[in-house]
Amino acid sequence: MNPTLKAFIKKELVQTLRDTRMRVLLFGAPILQLTIFGLALSTEIKNIKLAVFSQPGDTAAVRLAEDFYSSGWFKPSVFRPGEDPFELIGSGRADAVLIMPAGGLGRAAGRAEGRMQLLVDASNATKARVVEAYARTITARAAAAYGPAPEQPLSFDVRVLYNPAMESSLFLVPGVMGMLVCLVTIILTAMSLTRERELGTFETIVSAPLSDAEILLGKTLPFVLLGLVVFSLVLTAAHLIFGVPVRGPLWQLFLAAFVFVVTTVSVGTSISTLAKNQQQAMLGGFMFLFPAILMSGIMYPVENMPAAVIGAAYLDPLMYFMRLLRSIMLKGGDLQVFWTNVGALALMAVFAAGLAYNRFKQTLD
Amino acid sequence: MNGFSLHRAWAIARKEVMHVLRDPFTLALALGLPVMLVTFFGYAIDFEVRDIKVAVADRDNGPAARRLKEIFSASGYFQVLEAADPVGMLDSRRADAALFIEPGFSRDAQGGRPARAQFVLDGSDNSKGAVMMAYLPGIQRAAAARIYGLEPAFAPLSVETRFLFNPELSSRWFMVPGLAVIIIGLLAILLTAMTVAREWENGSMELLLSTPVRPLEIIIGKLAPYGLLVLTGVFFVYLSARLVFGVPFEGSHLLFLLACLLFITAALSQGLFISVAARQQQVAMQVAIISGLLPSMLLSGFIFPVESMPAFFQYFTMILPPRWFMVAARGIFLKGSGLAELAVPLAALAALSLLLLALALKKFKTDLEP
Numbered sequence: 001m002n003p004t005l006k007a008f009i010k011k012e013l014v015q016t017l018r019d020t021r022m023r024v025l026l027f028g029a030p031i032l033q034l035t036i037f038g039l040a041l042s043t044e045i046k047n048i049k050l051a052v053f054s055q056p057g058d059t060a061a062v063r064l065a066e067d068f069y070s071s072g073w074f075k076p077s078v079f080r081p082g083e084d085p086f087e088l089i090g091s092g093r094a095d096a097v098l099i100m101p102a103g104g105l106g107r108a109a110g111r112a113e114g115r116m117q118l119l120v121d122a123s124n125a126t127k128a129r130v131v132e133a134y135a136r137t138i139t140a141r142a143a144a145a146y147g148p149a150p151e152q153p154l155s156f157d158v159r160v161l162y163n164p165a166m167e168s169s170l171f172l173v174p175g176v177m178g179m180l181v182c183l184v185t186i187i188l189t190a191m192s193l194t195r196e197r198e199l200g201t202f203e204t205i206v207s208a209p210l211s212d213a214e215i216l217l218g219k220t221l222p223f224v225l226l227g228l229v230v231f232s233l234v235l236t237a238a239h240l241i242f243g244v245p246v247r248g249p250l251w252q253l254f255l256a257a258f259v260f261v262v263t264t265v266s267v268g269t270s271i272s273t274l275a276k277n278q279q280q281a282m283l284g285g286f287m288f289l290f291p292a293i294l295m296s297g298i299m300y301p302v303e304n305m306p307a308a309v310i311g312a313a314y315l316d317p318l319m320y321f322m323r324l325l326r327s328i329m330l331k332g333g334d335l336q337v338f339w340t341n342v343g344a345l346a347l348m349a350v351f352a353a354g355l356a357y358n359r360f361k362q363t364l365d
Numbered sequence: 366m367n368g369f370s371l372h373r374a375w376a377i378a379r380k381e382v383m384h385v386l387r388d389p390f391t392l393a394l395a396l397g398l399p400v401m402l403v404t405f406f407g408y409a410i411d412f413e414v415r416d417i418k419v420a421v422a423d424r425d426n427g428p429a430a431r432r433l434k435e436i437f438s439a440s441g442y443f444q445v446l447e448a449a450d451p452v453g454m455l456d457s458r459r460a461d462a463a464l465f466i467e468p469g470f471s472r473d474a475q476g477g478r479p480a481r482a483q484f485v486l487d488g489s490d491n492s493k494g495a496v497m498m499a500y501l502p503g504i505q506r507a508a509a510a511r512i513y514g515l516e517p518a519f520a521p522l523s524v525e526t527r528f529l530f531n532p533e534l535s536s537r538w539f540m541v542p543g544l545a546v547i548i549i550g551l552l553a554i555l556l557t558a559m560t561v562a563r564e565w566e567n568g569s570m571e572l573l574l575s576t577p578v579r580p581l582e583i584i585i586g587k588l589a590p591y592g593l594l595v596l597t598g599v600f601f602v603y604l605s606a607r608l609v610f611g612v613p614f615e616g617s618h619l620l621f622l623l624a625c626l627l628f629i630t631a632a633l634s635q636g637l638f639i640s641v642a643a644r645q646q647q648v649a650m651q652v653a654i655i656s657g658l659l660p661s662m663l664l665s666g667f668i669f670p671v672e673s674m675p676a677f678f679q680y681f682t683m684i685l686p687p688r689w690f691m692v693a694a695r696g697i698f699l700k701g702s703g704l705a706e707l708a709v710p711l712a713a714l715a716a717l718s719l720l721l722l723a724l725a726l727k728k729f730k731t732d733l734e735p
């Protein structure tokens with residue numbers, strides 16, 4: 001390697017890492033964020049505030065309410081007798097209200113007329129759906145007290161693969177890892193050239209005895225390296241703190257990370273050549289990050305997107321990386337999945353690097 | 366020289382407006398980006414799980430097995446694929462679940478004996494897995510009726526559900542206000558995060574300080590134009606939510622404006638505090654994105670409900686302005702919540718605005734001490 005290029009790369013690394021604040025932001029923040037999000041986030045809905053309206057002395061209703069509260073999904077909502085159930089939900093003091101039949105639940109159920117009304121706050125539609133499903137499960141179980149449940153002649157043996165305990169952290173933590181690596185690499189690169197130009201140090205670099213490609217390499221390679229270091233850090237943290245398994249081979253994981261980091265570093269570098277000032281660079285970085293995270297599949301299934309816009313998701317490098325991480329870590333890395341997604345990422349990396357190079361040359365002239 | 370002068374704050378604001386006007390890219394982005402992103406993602410995001418792909422290995426090939434497959438596809442939730450190696454399809458993501466029907470299934474069913482099939486599902490996405498499991502009892506009941514000719518089971522207890530505020534359970538109605546909150550908040554942080562750091566880097570801060578302008582005037586002068594800009598963005602988002610997505614607006618517009626103003630002030634002050642504290646644009650960007658982007662997307666209740674978090678994190682989210690505005694925006698849009706219901710979120714937003722503003726001012730003043 002050209003010694004000037006080597007020195008250039010070293011300078012770039014030293015410059016980025018010499019600031020303590022930068023070191024903390026670069027290495028400390030991702031681990032802290034992984035821990036916070038891994039602990040806090042769960043796709044399971046819990047602590048649903050439920051108010052049960054029943055006649056005094058209706059012991060069957062009290063027993064059913066107990067079933068709801070002991071399920072772990074519901075918790076009692078505080079209300080005064082005679083309050084309006086709609087008002088209770090409207091004010092947000094209850095998420096759901098269960099209204100028992102007027103003549104007492106036990107008697108009604110004996111006549112097979114134990115019809116209860118459940119009012120659900122559907123301003124959060126997904127949550128409302130889950131609340132209803134929980135309520136059905138609990139009442140179906142409670143119904144057994146009123147006569148044996150009919151034998152189901154057909155039954156399924158259900159087996160859950162890859163995540164038998166269905167823990168949300170196993171699903172969410174690899175997603176958060178991908179987001180953090182994406183975030184760090186974009187932040188590092190989106191401003192780098194814009195800043196040099198604003199400060200006037202860009203001319204000094206250009207006058208160095210290096211070709212255009214070498215300058216670009218010197219401006220990107222250190223960040224690819226840092227991106228991989230951050231990836232290793234969050235991977236270790238995910239494994240040690242959350243027990244997320246790595247069932248596939250490590251080379252797959254690191255090859256995927258390498259191709260992904262090259263893509264995001266190139267995207268960031270392109271942004272920094274396009275931006276006229278650092279504020280534009282930051283807004284440009286945001287314009288990439290926000291859609292990339294939303295369409296990555298960590299928050300909702302990408303396959304559900306309407307056909308007209310799903311094409312946009314296929315342009316999102318983070319979506320491929322997320323699929324790769326989940327496939328390698330949780331499922332052992334099926335080779336076909338691996339090569340298709342890595343291939344798609346590599347294509348993007350080449351395209352983004354070409355764009356960065358092209359823009360970079362124009363900036364030099 | 367002493368005291369707050371509106372005139373001097375106005376001068377700073379004018380200078381900041383000129384900055385923005387000179388940079389059409391930033392201006393277009395600030396006005397257009399929120400409505401673009403809200404419209405696109407409001408349309409794109411859909412939480413309903415459907416078209417679950419089930420790879421079926423039918424080793425029975427009898428009439429009952431065929432009927433079971435028909436029941437799966439007729440349910441509307443499942444898409445049945447014949448497969449020789451269903452587990453391989455799960456490994457490669459080509460199927461979400463696998464169904465094994467062993468030889469003898471139809472014989473048992475026709476003889477009236479209990480019959481069993483194995484259902485294997487991909488649990489790596491636990492919420493999707495839970496949805497699949499929730500569909501199984503319905504399939505079981507339908508199979509009992511069609512294969513064994515049994516009457517629908519006697520149900521002593523039943524629940525009749527009424528969904529309030531969003532009877533059709535449209536996920537757009539709750540996604541669109543949520544998206545608006547996140548995008549507006551982020552934009553506000555990003556716009557101000559650079560302003561002071563830029564002046565320090567360019568050296569124009571020293572110049573500004575040698576004038577009689579006081580710190581509070583600089584801060585107000587820097588906040589006001591961006592506040593106006595973001596508020597205009599909110600107006601476009603509001604139009605898109607109402608006209609494009611038909612989201613109902615049950616509450617008071619005045620209250621919504623008040624909530625918006627409080628939230629925008631909080632987010633702008635957060636950006637300003639970052640800018641004052643960082644003094645360097647790159648550090649400012651890092652902190653702005655780290656403290657803005659992910660926490661507001663993940664911890665505000667946008668998708669992952671705050672109530673489901675462990676107790677510690679429920680308290681932790683209280684320091685995030687978007688968490689409070691999320692409650693207020695969804696409440697005002699969908700539930701018609703009034704001042705009484707939203708007293709806590711609004712008070713929290715006001716308190717956070719004041720706190721962040723005070724922090725920015727204090728940090729700014731200490732920096733000015735010789």
